[in-house]
Structure formats: structure tokens, C-alpha cells
Amino acid sequence: MLTLVAIACLLVATIAAPVDDPNQSHCCTPKQWSGTMRSISDTLSGGKLTTTNQTLMYYYDYNNMRAATVGKGFRLVQDFNKMESYTIVSGTCTPSKMTEPLLNCVPEKAAFIGSLQYGGPQGLRVNEYSVDAFAPNIKGRISYTADDCIPVLETVIGTGPDPSLHSIEFVDIVPSIKDPSVFDVPRPPCPTDTELDNVVDMPTQQGSPFAALP
Template sequence: MLTFVAIAFLLGATIAAPVEDPNTSPCCTPMQWSGTMRSMVDSVIDGKLSTTNQTMMFYYDYNNKKTATVGKGFRVVGDYNKMVTYTIASGTCTTSKLTEPLLNCVPTTAIFLGSYQYGGPQGVKVNEYSVDAFAPNIKGWISYTADGCIPVRETVVITGANPSANSLDFIDIVPSIKDPSIFDVPSPPCPKDTDLDNVVGVPMPRGSTFARLP
């Protein structure tokens, strides 16, 4: 098992000192991986600060172009073959269109920020990139292990009238998926393939390279 512990910071800062890394070209993650994902969201609405925390399981399968996020009482399946996402909770299923393809590699538009060592000389070395192409008012930072390109952390900051910051930490990642049925979508309650033409697009900014949350 590959274990990576990432510490979330509001604006993607890190206490680790940068180290030199001659290989700064964008890397590609394993074709399949899974593990624990922790989300911390800080948002300001009408001048009031709100903080939420979730611990979920996340499954990524680039071979079959699918992702799954499983939390307490819900499961979100992204099917990038059909470009549809299914949110299954409390016996109901809601669908929306996916507007962007599933990514496997660090985006070519990402800017390399530096390499960092977590946990001292025997720790984990990661490469960090800045991604400002989500939307005009969204900035993002993504970190991967220098060895293996395993996702470590994403931080997304949204500015504007109701600003927010979302940190995703990927922990205990393994380069496999033990139970592929996690991507199965029950029908009912979800619509059949023949009914997917009626799925509507829900306007929403891209907030993460991998995960979609309810």
C-alpha cells in the first residue's frame, strides 16, 4: 500500500521547504487508483464564515472513464463515456451533464511551482503546480508525488461576492480498484440509457481536477 498524508492549508501553502527537481514536466497518474479523500470547505456567505469537513472514498478508473465518490449516505458516479454524473442518495438519483473530459495527466496549462519534501529527509517528495484555468474567478493548486504521480492535494479558491476555499487531501492511495461494482448505477432510481437525452446541464464551475461532490 502506498500511504501519503497531506495536510490541508487554506491557500495551498506548505511548511515543507522546496527542493530542486530536474523533472518538472507534467506527469500522468496511474490509470486506476483509489483511496480516502478528505474535503475541507471554508466559505463566506452574507459575511458569515462556514466550514464543512467530509471524509469520503474516491475511485478513479481512466481505463473505463469513470469516477466514484462515496460518502455518508451518498454516492456520486461520473460516467465520462456518457458524459453524465449520477448522484445517488436516500433512494433517489439525480443526473447532470459532464462538460469536460476526465483528466489523467497534469494539465499542460499548469505552472510548475516547485518540489517539496513532506516529513523530513525520509518523507514524501511532491511536485506542486498552479492551475488558473478553471474559470476567471477560480485559482487552483495541485500536488502529486514526484515518484509515481500520485495525487496528494488540491486546493481551489473562488473569489467574488461569496468567496470559498476547498482543500482535498488524498490519503492511503493504492494503484487499483478492489471492487469495480462501485461504478454501477442502479436503474431505477437512475434513468436508463435511453432516457439520458433528457439529462440537463447544471451550470457549475470546475472545482477539482478529479472529484465531483454533491
């Protein structure tokens, strides 16, 4: 069963600690973009550690209020106009209701931590925010590029009964979607709108502004 987890990333080494930027603001991402997400998740439950390591494609379309995540053998389509998601795996489709809106800007409750630079004098400049205020038992940070507000890295730690570490990096991001068919919902196997009355809500973790992952 595919489940929703927080966007996260194992942060790489930097040459400097975050520095306060008095001109920083809660920026907004481009309205359309796509690229690769590389995720690592560790969850401890009942004394057993489970680790997943995945590379996926993510497609973000705020103009049409939709997003899609594509991995090996599955596709997750999120329709934020209808607040419905569809997980399509091997010819089967599982619909879910969503409760959280699609975000375009860094949420106001994400507290600004500082600015830093990855990789050296000509490296990537990013602004970093805390996601601790998103939900109880959540600690973490997310980084966006300082010039065009592209999400880069996020680390989220769950401190509840089943502790977890979710990490993701966004790479090779482009400000476009070359193949809009990734948002298509096949009917069948997916149900029609009139068949969705009894669909259950999708559990949502509040640490992540963007993507849904398996």
C-alpha cells in the same frame, strides 16, 4: 442538493520551500487508483459562513472512463463515456450532464511551481503546480507525488462574489479498485439512457482535475 466543488487541501507544514526541478514534466497518474479523500470547504455567501468537513472514498478508473465518490448516505457515479453523472441518495437518483473530460495527466495549463518534501529527510517528495489558469476568480495549488504522480494535496480559493476556500487531501491511495460495483448505476431509481434528453448540465468548477464532492 449535492454540488460540484474543487478538489482542495489545507497544506501541511513543509521543511523547505519549492525548488525548481529542470527535469520535471507534466506527469500522468496510474490508470486506476482509489483511496480516501478528506475535505474541508468554507464558503461565504450573504455574510454567512458555511463550513463542511467530510471523509469520502474516491475511485478513479481511466481505463473504463469512470469515477465514483462515496460518502455517508450518498454515492456519485460519473460515466465519462456518456458524459453523464448520477447522484444516488436514500433510494433517489439525480442525473446530470457533464461538460469536462476525465483527465489522466497534469493539465498543460497547470503551471509547474517547484518540488518540495513533506515531513523531513525521509519524507514525501512532491511536485507542485498552480491552478490559477483554470478559470476566472480561481487561485490555488495542487501537488502530486514526484515518483508515481499520485495526487496528494490541493488548495483552491474562489475570489468571486461568494468567496470560498476548498481543501482536500488524498490518503491511503492504492493502485487498484477492489470493488468495481461502486460504478454500478441502479435502474431504477436512475433513469435509462432514453430518459436523459432533458437532463441539465452539471455546473463545473475548473480548478480541479479530478473529483466531484458534495
